[in-house]
Structure formats: structure tokens, C-alpha cells
Amino acid sequence: MSLLFDSADPIDSPVLAPDGAGDERCRWGQPDHRKPIEIGLVNNIGDAALRATERQFARLLRDGAGERRVRLHCFALRSVPRSAAARHRIDSLYSDIADLGHVRLDGLIVTGAEPRKAALRDEPYWDEFRRLVDWAEANTRSTIWSCLAAHAAVLHLDGIERRRLPRKCSGVYTAVKLQRDPMLDDLPATMRVSHSRLNDLDADKLSSAGYEVLTRAVGAGVDVFRRDGRSRMVFFQGHPEYDPATLQREFLRDVGRYLAGERDDCPEPPCNYFSAETEARLAAFCDRATADRRPDVIAELPPLALRPGLTAALEASAVALFGNWLSLLAAES
Structure with a gap:
């Protein structure tokens, strides 16, 4: 295409x-x-x-x-x-x-x-x-x-x-079908979708x-x-x-805002998004940033890695969803 x-x-x-x-x-x-x-x-x-x-x-x-x-x-x-x-x-x-x-x-x-x-x-x-x-x-x-x-x-x-x-909803979640609907045709019973x-x-x-x-x-x-x-x-x-990196960009933006004093709390990483190793490193980073809060601490942010298989799961569900919407529009034209 x-x-x-x-x-x-x-x-x-x-x-x-x-x-x-x-x-x-x-x-x-x-x-x-x-x-x-x-x-x-x-x-x-x-x-x-x-x-x-x-x-x-x-x-x-x-x-x-x-x-x-x-x-x-x-x-x-x-x-x-x-x-x-x-x-x-x-x-x-x-x-x-x-x-x-x-x-x-x-x-x-x-x-x-x-x-x-x-x-x-x-x-x-x-x-x-x-x-x-x-x-x-x-x-x-x-x-x-x-x-x-x-x-x-x-x-x-x-x-x-x-x-x-109570706190921001941010992460990749499992979406479950509740109804039969043409928008959901051929989508798996459970899908992966980003929320923010x-x-x-x-x-x-x-x-x-x-x-x-x-x-x-x-x-x-x-x-x-x-x-x-x-x-x-x-x-x-x-x-x-959202592309697979969007939640990461939003998280980094929020970290920057915290270090600059534009928000009160150190942001939590998106749920079900980063690898287990990255999540552990981010927890340590947040402790470090809370103890010494200043903008240049951002340089100590650890390398970020997504969970394996996340990209393919997100893209497959999203493309199928929009394909079904276009099919409905085409059928009615």
C-alpha cells in the first residue's frame, strides 16, 4: 500500500x-x-x-x-x-x-x-x-x-x-468482547489495546x-x-x-514534567508495557529522582525495552478493527 x-x-x-x-x-x-x-x-x-x-x-x-x-x-x-x-x-x-x-x-x-x-x-x-x-x-x-x-x-x-x-490509566490492557458486532468480526476473543x-x-x-x-x-x-x-x-x-512507542513517549514526557516540578508525583510506568527488567530499573530510577529531584536526572534514565510480542499484538487488533469499520462503510455506499 x-x-x-x-x-x-x-x-x-x-x-x-x-x-x-x-x-x-x-x-x-x-x-x-x-x-x-x-x-x-x-x-x-x-x-x-x-x-x-x-x-x-x-x-x-x-x-x-x-x-x-x-x-x-x-x-x-x-x-x-x-x-x-x-x-x-x-x-x-x-x-x-x-x-x-x-x-x-x-x-x-x-x-x-x-x-x-x-x-x-x-x-x-x-x-x-x-x-x-x-x-x-x-x-x-x-x-x-x-x-x-x-x-x-x-x-x-x-x-x-x-x-x-484516582490515578492515570496508562498501559496496554486485554480487551474482552462483550457483544457480537460487525466492528469486531474476525477479531480474537481477547485483544490488546493501549489506554492513556x-x-x-x-x-x-x-x-x-x-x-x-x-x-x-x-x-x-x-x-x-x-x-x-x-x-x-x-x-x-x-x-x-497508538504506535508501540507512543506510551513510552508519553511516559518520558511525564517524567520530564515531574523533574521540572510541573507535577507532584513521579509517574508510574505504563501497565503491561515495559519488560520486567525495565520495570525494575524504572522503580530504582523513580526512587533516585524522588530523592534528588532536578531536570538533569533524566540523563540517568535506564534503557527502555517493551514486552516481547507487544508490537504485533497491538497492530493486529487495531488494523482488523479499522478494516471492519471500512467494510461497513463500503457496504453501505
Whole structure:
């Protein structure tokens, strides 16, 4: 599979197509008239992870597409605070959220934004986000809401409040199927998925409001759930899009913040993520950092190694999940 750019498209967006299709022709030189699945990505993630999130979702759509053609359009909420560099990238390569109505989208993916307020309704992007939820429900066949975006969407749709966790949920967890659903076709009975969040949604409240919990992550609670209406809404509390190194990058960021005095506690390593030897070394490092807290202690951080087999387990489940979503969109087109 190749990541391409369609210069004929009015929106500057990446196109995902089979190898050899860079000129919109198949391998025999004939025009490729297959109708692409049109996907929008509203990327609200923080500046440091902006490009990584683009790559992660593009990779999953590419790998899950099989022989289908997928065109990915990138958007961003204007009300999410940005650095000058991130704003320049968005202005150069993304389309304004107001242009959503000018593109026929089959599906939409919406990421969360870095939280700045204790209450979602107080976030600077809240009003714009609510309009996006309403638009997606009326104009897409299916929308995926990722992590904090899932929390904000259910708050707007049904008034379901998230709850603060005693400590951050971070790690790789075993997800168990609870229902039969096309999104879960051909996935193993238990899957591996990354979670990284400070808040949680109550399964009973979701069920009472008409949501169906599809998978539960052992030790992390609700994983994937859905709400059917004019659009099939799919919600991820986890991060199937994360590449294997994402949790490591987040952990190192949090360690740096602790040593700089920007947080009170030395962060715990992600659960079920690093090798046993690495976990033991990190425990010793945290003791050292707590006893002598200063930024240059980061140089003493030990080498980090992931658990064996983790990468393959994460990628297989995520690709199958997104492949099933694309299949549902293709079947309805």
C-alpha cells in the first residue's frame, strides 16, 4: 500500500490506495474508477503529537483498507489553542472545519484535545465541538470518537459526565468482547489495546442511555462502545491508533514534567508495557529522582525495552478493527 496525494482534490489531503495507483490507474494501465471511501480526520490532539496522530490514523486506514481505495481529508477545530508552528501546519495542510459541508464524507474520525480545564464545558473549543457532533450525526454514516472526544461527545449527546480516576490509566490492557458486532468480526476473543487517560465513563450509565458496550478492557473499564441513530457512532476510550512507542513517549514526557516540578508525583510506568527488567530499573530510577529531584536526572534514565510480542499484538487488533469499520462503510455506499 502507498500513501499518495491527490492534487486534483480541492482539499489538500492524503490519499490511500494500492501500490502502483499513484496516477489513479490500476496495474494494467487502465483508469481506476473504483469509488473511494471518503474519510475525514478532525485532528484536535496537542501540538507535540499532531504529526504522529496523522501518521497513526493514516497507517491504520491504509493497512485496514485491503483492496479498497480510501481518501483521507484532514480538518482541525479552529478554537483549539495552538502554537505558531502547529497553526502554520494546520493552515497549510488542513481544511477549515467550516469546509466539512463541502465534502461528501462516508465516515469521520475525531480525536480529543489536550485538556486545559477540569470541566469539558469550560474548554475553549466546547461550542465548536458541540456543533461538530451535531453535524456528524446528521451527515455521516459513521463517526469514530477517540478518547477525550468520546467523553465530550457523550456529554453533549446525553449529558453523561466522565469521572476522574484516582490515578492515570496508562498501559496496554486485554480487551474482552462483550457483544457480537460487525466492528469486531474476525477479531480474537481477547485483544490488546493501549489506554492513556485521566478520566473514565461508567458502563451502567452508558447502557442506561442506550449505548452498547462492545468491549471491556480488563483493569481499564469500558473500551469500545457504540450508539446507533442517524449515524452509527463508535466510541473508543482506548487508543488503538497508538504506535508501540507512543506510551513510552508519553511516559518520558511525564517524567520530564515531574523533574521540572510541573507535577507532584513521579509517574508510574505504563501497565503491561515495559519488560520486567525495565520495570525494575524504572522503580530504582523513580526512587533516585524522588530523592534528588532536578531536570538533569533524566540523563540517568535506564534503557527502555517493551514486552516481547507487544508490537504485533497491538497492530493486529487495531488494523482488523479499522478494516471492519471500512467494510461497513463500503457496504453501505
